[in-house]
Amino acid sequence: MEHRIRHLSTYSYDPAALRIALRLKLFPVDHEGQQVESWKVTVNDEEVSPLVFSDLGDREALWSSHEAIDRLDIVAEGKIVTRDTAGVVRGLPGNAPPGIFRRVTDLTEADKAIRALIADARQDDRLAMLHGLMGQINERVTYLTGSTSASTSAADALKSGKGVCQDHAHLFIAACRAADIPARYITGYLKPDADSDIEAPAAALQAQGQSQSQSQSQGSDKSDGQSQSQSQESGPLLETHAWGEAWIDGIGWIGFDPSNNVCPTENYVRLCSGLDAVGAAPIRGNVLGETKESLEVSVAIGQSQQ
Amino acid sequence: MGDPAGPRRPYRNVARWIEKTGIDLLNMRREEAEAIFRRIGITFAVYGEGGDPERLIPFDMIPRIFSAAEWRRVSAGVKQRARALNAFLYDIYHRGEIIRAGIIPEHLIYQNEAFLPEMVGVEPPGRVYSHIVGVDIVRTDAEDFLVLEDNCRTPSGVSYMLENREIMMRMFPELFARSNVAPVDTYPDELKKSLAEVAPPACKGDPCIALLTPGPFNSAYYEHSYLADLMGIELVEPGDLFVDEGKVWMRTTRGPQRLDVIYRRIDDDYIDPLAFRSDSMLGVQGLFNAYRAGNVTLCSAPGAGIADDKAIYIFVPDMVRFYLGEEPILKNVQTWRCALDDDRAYVLDNLKDLVVKEVHGSGGYGMLVGPKATKEERRVYAERIKADPDNFIAQPTLNLSTSPTLGEEGLSGRHVDFRPYCLVGADTRLVPGGLTRVALTKGSLVVNSSQGGGVKDTWVLSE
Structure with a gap:
């Protein structure tokens, strides 16, 4: 399937920020299920190219402002062709040993309840176990926009029984790691299905925003990104989405999306990965100057004429 | 000293000098020396020890002396260890052969806080991660030197090695005229050479090093400015640097100057708010990615700290065998890991004879010195071990060697340890000397400056 994607993030600063530095992980890479035909990232119309090709399989770019600035338009756009591989992700660049993805982070620490999730799943067959786990999470944690925040841990999400795709992914990852299975967090795009049970993208976007601003003069005065309106772009609206990937010896990395209880199909475009949502944040910023930041994100995905 | 056979051979010259000079005069000269230290402002704590940064560390005027033969052994052992530690770092940030070989359990590395996943696959110039390895060594008998711990991040204290020597030479020139003491003042040149050797391959000509x-509020600021001065390189604070086009620039009065090598004395967590702690006010935005892109070299490499983690320490002799195919010249202190059932049982049964440390602790804090602890203290500590066994290791109380030390009542033996500073660039270099720390309290085994330790000049005699 051919996707035309335009992912726009607009940050406004009032008053203008003195200096802004960005780390961008907005560069999808080829694997067997996805081919990047064309892709371009710009910040305020200035094209940005990847600086680092990490062995974890991602590309990262830096951008910084040279003067005071009150608005950032970050656009990632291009054409990507996907095909269904039953969720299996092969042929990514990078040679990181999978064992690294057993590393537990603050957001993916397993408590008793999470360990119970994986203990309840079938133990004889890893693949079946992970499908069972995905279903469990989908059932136990209701998708509810705005019910959690970017800093909600997997354990807290399970306790509350509500969450967004970030929470589902964190839970999946935490449970996998508790069972000694390497797992990682994926940020990407999803072309919505007619029967998708996910409503609005706003909460997921907020979780992905991950912009941290600070004031040089006043210590760490954080103003979290506020994500609001959807854009008026033509084409069906899409969200930046999040899911998990788990490693199974003999098969490799396999995607699992507990929010939709499916393994990623050709509707999924994989953008970047990390140990958790913080590591897989497509945009991370550092802002100097006392300023209030607000964020608007829109992702438009259109299917090309075949 | 105090041995019926008289002072050990390397000390004979100094013993004659002490006798000739007399204790009273020596005590007077010590006060003189301390006044000089205070005037030039050497008042910082040794790495990770905490405590009052403005405190003057007491200086003992009787040097600690290595014979040429002893030094050959220590030197070969330290260099061997520094090479093995760097080989280990390269391995765990690439294929992880030592894990695959079953020598070190995977979780001790990948779950370790000091391990940086973002460093995987990065190729540091010369495959060097730890460019200055400080190895803390003690002696327990005439034969053996044991390694207490390694310091692979930014070991400090080398300015003491240089200053202690300078003061001794200034105050007792006649002593040096008579003894054949190897010089240590080549250290800044050797350090600069090592830093230049690890410049990015793309850097042509003389690399720009800073x-x-x-900043001035750091407890080791004196050492930072002292070393920069001796090397003839810029001393910069984070605000002096910025990253543009993936390269690192230093602001100067003549405009921005491209930097090739950064000897950084800031911890990983704080070097780049875009990569690590986002609340860091000390960092340079984008520095880590500029490093990963190969546009600048950071010394030490981010993530080098895992090599000096106490949980990893016990495997260093295995690293020497695995990566170098050699037998370790320096031994480790026997160490029990409380994470292992058998070891833990032994430790809990023998607390009164052991020293127990927290894996991630440093500076002698949070440790239990079994023989000195009360029954109640041992009981409370045992509960802590049981609650979090992975976090503790135990070692025997060592019969540390003593070195003659000057006190109010004359000379007496005090326990010492020793930290040489091994430099790793294209070559592995070791200046003949280091920092000798001495426990000034009689019978004390703790040499940390935060707990009543002092320093001495360290002599390596030439043949």
């Missing part, structure tokens, strides 16, 4: 300090 020392990055957190």
Whole structure:
């Protein structure tokens, strides 16, 4: 399937920020299920190219402002062709040993309840176990926009029984790691299905925003990104989405999306990965100057004429 | 000293000098020396020890002396260890052969806080991660030197090695005229050479090197400015640097100057708010990615700290065998890991004879010295071990060697340890000397300056 994607993030600063530095992980890479035909990232119309090709399989770019600035338009756009591989992700660049993805982070620490999730799943067959786990999470944690925040841990999400795709992914990852299975967090795009049970993208976007601003003069005065309106772009609206990937010896990395209880199909475009949502944040910023930041994100995905 | 056979051979010259000079005069000269230290402002704590940064560390005027033969052994052992530690770092940030070989359990590395996943696959110039390895060594008998711990991040204290020597030479020139003491003042040149050797391959001509300090409020600021001065390189603070087009620039009065090598004395967590702690005010935005892109070299490499983690320490002799195919010249202190059932049982049964440390602790804090602890203290500590066994290791109380030390009542033996500073660039270099720390309290085994330790000049005699 051919996707035309335009992912726009607009940050406004009032008053203008003195200096802004960005780390961008907005560069999808080829694997067997996805081919990047064309892709371009710009910040305020200035094209940005990847600086680092990490062995974890991602590309990262830096951008910084040279003067005071009150608005950032970050656009990632291009054409990507996907095909269904039953969720299996092969042929990514990078040679990181999978064992690294057993590393537990603050957001993916397993408590008793999470360990119970994986203990309840079938133990004889890893693949079946992970499908069972995905279903469990989908059932136990209701998708509810705005019910959690970017800093909600997997354990807290399970306790509350509500969450967004970030929470589902964190839970999946935490449970996998508790069972000694390497797992990682994926940020990407999803072309919505007619029967998708996910409503609005706003909460997921907020979780992905991950912009941290600070004031040089006043210590760490954080103003979290506020994500609001959807854009008026033509084409069906899409969200930046999040899911998990788990490693199974003999098969490799396999995607699992507990929010939709499916393994990623050709509707999924994989953008970047990390140990958790913080590591897989497509945009991370550092802002100097006392300023209030607000964020608007829109992702438009259109299917090309075949 | 105090041995019926008289002072050990390397000390004979100094013993004659002490006798000739007399204790009273020596005590007077010590006060003189301390006044000089205070005037030039050497008042910082040794790495990770905490405590009052403005405190003057007491200086003992009787040097600690290595014979040429002893030094050959120590030197070969330290260099061997520094090479093995760097080989280990390269391995765990690439294929992880030592894990695959079953020598070190995977979780001790990948779950370790000091391990940086973002460093995987990065190729540091010369495959060097730890460019200055400080190895803390003690002696327990005439034969053996044991390694207490390694310091692979930014070991400090080398300015003491240089200053202690300078003061001794200034105050007792006649002593040096008579003894054949190897010089240590080549250290800044050797350090600069090592830093230049690890410049990015793309850097042509003389690399531009700077020392990055957190600033004057850091307890080791004196050392930072002292070393930068001796090397003839810029001393910079984070605000002096910026990253543009993936390269690192230093602001100067003549405009921005491209930097090739940064000897950084700021911890990983704080070097780049875009990569690590986002609340860091000390960092340079984008520095880590500029490093990963190969546009600048950071010394030490981010993530080098895992090599000096106490949980990893016990495997260093295995690293020497695995990566170098050699037998370790320096031994480790026997160490029990409380994470292992058998070891833990032994430790809990023998607490009164052991020293127990927290894996991630440093500076002698949070440790239990079994023989000195009360029954109640041992009981409370045992509960802590049981609650979090992975976090504790135990070692025997060592019969540390003593070195003659000057006190009010004359000379007496005090326990010492020793930290040489091994430099790793294209070559592995070791200046003949280091920092000798001495426990000034009689019978004390703790040499940390935060707990009543002092320093001595360290002599390596030439043949």
